Amino acid sequence: MEVSIGVIGLGRIAKAIISPLLERGEYEPEQVFGIVGSPSSVSPALIDLPAGVRVVSSEDYLSKEAWSSPLKLLAIKPQQFGKIKELVSTVQVGDQIPKPLLISVLAGINLASLQEAFPKHTCVRAVPNTPSLVGSGLTGLAWGDDITFAQKTTVRKLFEPISEIFELPEQQLDSFLALTSSGPAYIALVIEAMADGAVAAGLPRNLSNELAHKTLSGSATLLRKKGLHPAELKDMVASPGGTTISALRHLEFAGLRSALIEAIVLAAQKSRQLAEEASN
Ligand SMILES: NC(=O)c1ccc[n+]([C@@H]2O[C@H](COP(=O)([O-])OP(=O)(O)OC[C@H]3O[C@@H](n4cnc5c(N)ncnc54)[C@H](OP(=O)(O)O)[C@@H]3O)[C@@H](O)[C@H]2O)c1
Structure with missing residues (x-):
């Protein structure tokens, strides 16, 4: 014991x-x-x-x-x-x-x-x-x-x-935290925004929330179980001239990818700064 x-x-x-x-x-x-x-x-x-x-x-x-x-x-x-x-x-x-x-x-x-x-x-x-x-x-x-x-x-x-x-x-813990500890907030934001988009496109709120949540967890399970690189999953879904590639084009234009990259770098920097302040 x-x-x-x-x-x-x-x-x-x-x-x-x-x-x-x-x-x-x-x-x-x-x-x-x-x-x-x-x-x-x-x-x-x-x-x-x-x-x-x-x-x-x-x-x-x-x-x-x-x-x-x-x-x-x-x-x-x-x-x-x-x-x-x-x-x-x-x-x-x-x-x-x-x-x-x-x-x-x-x-x-x-x-x-x-x-x-x-x-x-x-x-x-x-x-x-x-x-x-x-x-x-x-x-x-x-x-x-x-x-x-x-x-x-x-x-x-x-x-x-x-x-x-x-x-x-220890020097990697700030970056670990920026991805894994702050990450649930980024994911929550993405789910909420996707549900808002579905409401804007005409689906009821409760259904939109449920579908956004299940789309995210299902996609994560698919990536993990099939051992896919994220780019492979993206290419599987985006058919030529179709709806997904139109949406992806807009996401790239709006800077979703670089916004997430910079968010994680900023969170890691903030974590280092807080640790320095606490040790002074
Ligand atoms: N929650 C999470 O998901 C999570 C995840 C990872 C890391 N953390 C870390 O875990 C820590 C606690 O977070 P939490 O969410 O569990 O907070 P929490 O629920 O507020 O728990 C903090 C506890 O500390 C007690 N406390 C306050 N002053 C104390 C003192 N002088 N001596 C002994 N106990 C005292 C509080 O009692 P009173 O309520 O009476 O003040 C409360 O029971 C944070 O540093 C956070 O960064 C949390």
């Missing part, structure tokens, strides 16, 4: 990570100790979690137990990181071998900042994306110094039930 886990910030993403582990019996409820920001968040945090999971607010003296766990999942909002840094400096952590493990899912807080805030820990940066909430996510992992083989296994086991895992050098 795994060691106990202290969850600092038992919000949406932490619950998505912890719940399948509890369901699979990888952790007993009593091994999970969560902290939330305010006392009023304790009851909502416990909803859908099995009896035995303990949750307290950050002001509660019992929160020390989560802080002393050899395995900590940090899942607060990045803007709460300053407060956490102050708090952790007051928590006594002895010199342990191996060092306690701190896994952060905070966007824009790099390993150097984590290591500075948690000096006696081995730190890991994890970048799960929102589809992880329904078990269909992608998680990028960047390992901190001195991580042991056993600790890597522990981390992988946390994210495997909700996502496919990609181990990357």
